[in-house]
Structure formats: structure tokens, C-alpha cells
Amino acid sequence: MAEEKKLTKSAPKSTVRSSAKKEAESDASKGAALGGLEVPTIGAIAAAPEASARPLPAAVAAKGGWWWGTGRRKRAVARVRMRPAKGEGKFLIALAGDKTKTIEQYFAEDRDRAAVYSPLKATGVIGKIDVVVRVAGGGYMGQAGAIMLGLARALKGYDPQMDAALRAGGFLTRDAREVERKKYGQAGARRRFQFSKR
Numbered sequence: 001m002a003e004e005k006k007l008t009k010s011a012p013k014s015t016v017r018s019s020a021k022k023e024a025e026s027d028a029s030k031g032a033a034l035g036g037l038e039v040p041t042i043g044a045i046a047a048a049p050e051a052s053a054r055p056l057p058a059a060v061a062a063k064g065g066w067w068w069g070t071g072r073r074k075r076a077v078a079r080v081r082m083r084p085a086k087g088e089g090k091f092l093i094a095l096a097g098d099k100t101k102t103i104e105q106y107f108a109e110d111r112d113r114a115a116v117y118s119p120l121k122a123t124g125v126i127g128k129i130d131v132v133v134r135v136a137g138g139g140y141m142g143q144a145g146a147i148m149l150g151l152a153r154a155l156k157g158y159d160p161q162m163d164a165a166l167r168a169g170g171f172l173t174r175d176a177r178e179v180e181r182k183k184y185g186q187a188g189a190r191r192r193f194q195f196s197k198r
Contacts (some may be wrong), residue, residue: 082151
């Protein structure tokens with residue numbers, strides 16, 4: 001017994017590690033079997049990136065030379081149209097009649113301006129396209145979020161290669177958060193009236 005223990009202790013650690021590596025490699029290539037199910041390991045998943053790659057969407061044809069996108073946030077709705085700029089790219093908000101304002105004139109907060117320009121910065125086309133927006137409803141922050149989503153959708157239709165950058169930045173996801181409605185018998189959505197025992 002004592003001799004057997006000495007033999008196992010004196011066995012070189014490199015042989016034990018190499019056999020463990022070989023087992024791990026065989027498991028990675030075959031996939032680990034759990035309860036009769038073949039579950040691929042991380043190595044097997046990483047070896048086949050083509051299967052998990054997202055297919056590119058088809059390019060959308062321009063309507064009258066413009067690419068369109070509709071964005072919504074809270075109660076705001078933005079209808080965005082864009083085209084490649086012939087000169088310096090302009091970003092305008094269309095008001096009633098023929099009146100227009102630039103983003104800097106329309107939005108007072110830097111936060112809202114940054115949100116509007118963020119899809120253009122993410123795709124690297126800032127100053128290369130003309131953008132005209134009609135926006136209605138909501139407040140300034142909701143309108144900025146609606147313009148951001150509409151612009152991202154228009155850019156995706158213009159060039160499907162931009163899809164990955166826009167999706168990574170979260171610009172193609174509709175922000176569904178809205179104010180919860182007030183309930184009857186309560187002071188607000190969750191707020192109750194003050195309770196008086198006497």
C-alpha cells in the first residue's frame with residue numbers, strides 16, 4: 001500500500017496535465033454529452049461563426065431620391081428623410097409651412113443634440129448626407145429619441161452594411177418606456193391619497 005502511494009505521488013505532473021488536455025480537446029471537438037443530449041462546447045460554437053452570423057437586410061429603394069424612416073418615442077413621432085449630400089450635409093427640422101430650423105436652433109439641450117447626431121457619428125456619415133425631419137407630439141427629449149430611431153432606420157435602408165454598427169449602438173431598438181397611466185381613486189399612477197384614520 002505504501003509503495004503504491006509513493007508510485008502515484010512520484011508520477012510526473014506533466015503526463016497528468018497532457019492527458020487532461022487531450023480529454024478536453026476531444027470534448028471540445030465532439031461536444032459534451034449531458035443526459036443523452038449533445039451540447040456543443042464553446043470551442044465548437046466559436047469554430048462555426050457563419051451559422052450564427054446575422055444575414056444582411058436588403059437595400060431599400062429610394063422614394064423620389066430620399067430614404068425614409070419613422071421613429072417613435074413616448075408620444076413623439078418623427079418622419080425622417082435623408083439623401084446623399086451634394087455639398088455640405090444639412091440637418092433640418094421642418095416646421096409649419098416652409099419654415100425650417102437647424103438642430104442647434106430647435107434643441108436647447110446638448111443631451112438632445114447628441115442623441116440626434118449619434119446614429120450619424122456611429123456610422124461615420126456625419127456631414128455627408130442631407131436630413132429633413134418632421135416631428136410632432138411629445139416633449140423635446142421624446143422628439144430627440146424619435147428622430148434618433150427614424151434616422152437609424154433610414155440609414156439602414158440606405159446602406160445595409162451600417163446595420164451592425166447601428167444595432168451595436170442600440171439605435172435600431174424602439175424604446176418602449178412610457179409614463180404609466182393614472183388610476184381612478186388614486187392621486188397618480190402609484191400614488192395614493194393621504195390616509196386619515198380619524
